Amino acid sequence: MISFWPYLMRRLALAVLPALLLWPLAGALAASALAFAILTWILGRHLVQLMRLIVWLQQPSPATTPEATGPWGEAFLGLFRLQRKAEHGSEMLREALNRFQDAGAALPDGVVIMDTDDRIEWCNPLAEEHLGVQLERDRGQQLTYLMRQPEFLRWLAEDPYDTPLVLRNARNEGLTLLFRLVRYGPREKLVVSRDITVIENAERVRRDFVANVSHELRTPITVISGFLETLEDNEDMDRDSVRRAMTLMRSQAERMAHLVEELLTLSRLESDHGAPPADEISTRTLIELLARETEQLSQGRHTVTVEVGDDVVLVGSCSELHSAFGNLASNAVRYTPPGGQITLRWTYDSTGGRFSVRDTGIGIAPEHLPRLTERFYRVDKGRSRETGGTGLGLAIVQHVLNRHQGRLEVQSTPGQGSLFIACLPTERLKTGLPAAEPLE
Numbered sequence: 001m002i003s004f005w006p007y008l009m010r011r012l013a014l015a016v017l018p019a020l021l022l023w024p025l026a027g028a029l030a031a032s033a034l035a036f037a038i039l040t041w042i043l044g045r046h047l048v049q050l051m052r053l054i055v056w057l058q059q060p061s062p063a064t065t066p067e068a069t070g071p072w073g074e075a076f077l078g079l080f081r082l083q084r085k086a087e088h089g090s091e092m093l094r095e096a097l098n099r100f101q102d103a104g105a106a107l108p109d110g111v112v113i114m115d116t117d118d119r120i121e122w123c124n125p126l127a128e129e130h131l132g133v134q135l136e137r138d139r140g141q142q143l144t145y146l147m148r149q150p151e152f153l154r155w156l157a158e159d160p161y162d163t164p165l166v167l168r169n170a171r172n173e174g175l176t177l178l179f180r181l182v183r184y185g186p187r188e189k190l191v192v193s194r195d196i197t198v199i200e201n202a203e204r205v206r207r208d209f210v211a212n213v214s215h216e217l218r219t220p221i222t223v224i225s226g227f228l229e230t231l232e233d234n235e236d237m238d239r240d241s242v243r244r245a246m247t248l249m250r251s252q253a254e255r256m257a258h259l260v261e262e263l264l265t266l267s268r269l270e271s272d273h274g275a276p277p278a279d280e281i282s283t284r285t286l287i288e289l290l291a292r293e294t295e296q297l298s299q300g301r302h303t304v305t306v307e308v309g310d311d312v313v314l315v316g317s318c319s320e321l322h323s324a325f326g327n328l329a330s331n332a333v334r335y336t337p338p339g340g341q342i343t344l345r346w347t348y349d350s351t352g353g354r355f356s357v358r359d360t361g362i363g364i365a366p367e368h369l370p371r372l373t374e375r376f377y378r379v380d381k382g383r384s385r386e387t388g389g390t391g392l393g394l395a396i397v398q399h400v401l402n403r404h405q406g407r408l409e410v411q412s413t414p415g416q417g418s419l420f421i422a423c424l425p426t427e428r429l430k431t432g433l434p435a436a437e438p439l440e
Contacts, residue, residue, distance in 0.1 A: 316424075
């Protein structure tokens with residue numbers, strides 16, 4: 001590093017020594033003129049360097065840093081290093097900001113950063129979706145101007161850092177959001193939103209499940225208990241009355257046993273996350289067995305027809321697929337008036353296999369179709385109980401098909417009947433193989 005004072009002394013010596021040497025030869029005036037000229041030249045060089053510095057400071061860049069020697073060179077070199085350090089710091093800040101924004105975008109919750117006046121400073125994409133805001137458009141806007149739900153406005157006005165807010169039907173029908181307020185820094189605060197729609201639905205299903213099981217069991221238990229009390233109090237009841245009471249109690253006991261059996265089946269399917277057994281099932285044999293069972297359940301009240309093409313081997317759990325297909329067939333019997341027609345059909349092609357049950361029953365209104373596979377969901381509760389339905393059959397069908405990578409399709413028109421289709425992927429079919437052993 002060049003020392004300033006030696007550099008200054010050298011420049012003064014450059015101006016004074018030639019003038020002193022000239023003084024004895026040309027006089028004081030000539031010596032003064034020479035000294036003035038040298039000092040003017042030195043000053044001019046400094047003014048030029050100063051002008052270059054001023055021009056560079058208007059658009060500072062390491063690539064355009066002026067070059068010089070002496071103290072100016074040291075100054076320019078120092079400015080060059082400071083500019084490089086500042087650019088490096090800015091790059092690090094940009095990278096940190098990008099990482100922060102990427103992390104914010106990856107969060108499973110919506111996050112809004114606000115100042116003390118509830119103005120939006122930043123938010124992640126999930127918060128934009130939850131709250132209906134756009135960061136580029138709404139930065140600096142008060143969140144209360146954009147979220148107009150009265151519950152949200154009252155909650156935010158109270159600064160409830162310890163009290164979350166559950167807002168149902170927020171922005172969209174059926175969307176449930178959980179909001180929390182968090183202090184952030186000396187003056188900022190965070191509004192954190194979480195979509196708890198699935199949790200709310202699961203809790204609703206749990207409550208409905210408990211209520212429905214209790215209701216389903218209460219009726220047969222009440223009937224059996226009532227008849228038992230009657231038999232105990234009336235020891236002299238005639239044989240026909242006793243037989244009638246025993247028949248009704250047996251019917252209610254069978255109903256409870258059937259309900260418990262289906263509950264256990266559903267519980268096993270929900271808790272079993274492994275792959276189903278790889279049984280090889282003859283589709284022709286399975287459909288013919290289902291047709292016989294359907295005819296037995298119908299007891300001649302319906303016309304049951306079967307349409308089966310070439311026999312093909314279906315790979316999966318024999319018991320689960322039998323139960324699922326049987327549920328579809330038994331539902332057709334329950335909801336088809338006497339004299340109606342039920343058709344069991346199996347087809348397959350390059351897209352997979354399909355077992356379908358078509359009936360000419362009462363049909364289902366469109367608003368009920370999305371909820372058919374919910375546990376205990378019934379379109380007509382009174383008719384379902386009269387026909388012995390538990391409300392669990394289609395839930396079992398859905399779980400079985402999910403375990404076999406399949407899906408359930410439903411088409412129905414009120415008063416004209418329904419079509420239920422169990423679709424299975426090609427991976428579950430073995431064409432060209434000998435049929436498996438017949439089902440018993």
